[in-house]
Amino acid sequence: MTISKEERAELRADIRANCYPDVSGELTTLLDALDASDERIAELEAIWKLREKEHELATRMVNRRNEELKEAKSRIAELEAAAQWRPMDTAPRDGTEILVLCHSGARSQCELAVWEGHSCNQWIGDASRYDEDQVSVWLPIPALPEGGAK
Numbered sequence: 001m002t003i004s005k006e007e008r009a010e011l012r013a014d015i016r017a018n019c020y021p022d023v024s025g026e027l028t029t030l031l032d033a034l035d036a037s038d039e040r041i042a043e044l045e046a047i048w049k050l051r052e053k054e055h056e057l058a059t060r061m062v063n064r065r066n067e068e069l070k071e072a073k074s075r076i077a078e079l080e081a082a083a084q085w086r087p088m089d090t091a092p093r094d095g096t097e098i099l100v101l102c103h104s105g106a107r108s109q110c111e112l113a114v115w116e117g118h119s120c121n122q123w124i125g126d127a128s129r130y131d132e133d134q135v136s137v138w139l140p141i142p143a144l145p146e147g148g149a150k
Helices: 005-018 024-082
Strands: 098-104 107-116 122-125 135-140
Touching: 005 024, 098 122
Parallel strands: none
Antiparallel strands: 098 107, 098 135, 107 122
């Protein structure tokens, strides 16, 4: 059975008005305890609501960070894939300059080269020409930094 605050106030007034000496002290103590319990319950409910809000905010923050982490991992995978040497059958043959790994005799070297398919079907570098079987892999040339080279 629950006694409301209004009912407790009426009981207190009745105790004072009728002065029940044998039970008035105990009843007053019980009513005071009920009042204190109500106040503590109200405090705990307020704390609980704050904790729920904190939990909700923390969950949103964790979800946002997880999404950012997922995007970062995806971008890292893209960048790692872009930095991998690629087979020559995927190299651009449209005049785009690329970095190629060339083999000439016992020597291998990296060189900037462009495909010349109109006249000689070779990869043309700064100092040499390479047949298709002398070039094994390639990388795109990265863009210059903002503001150009210094």
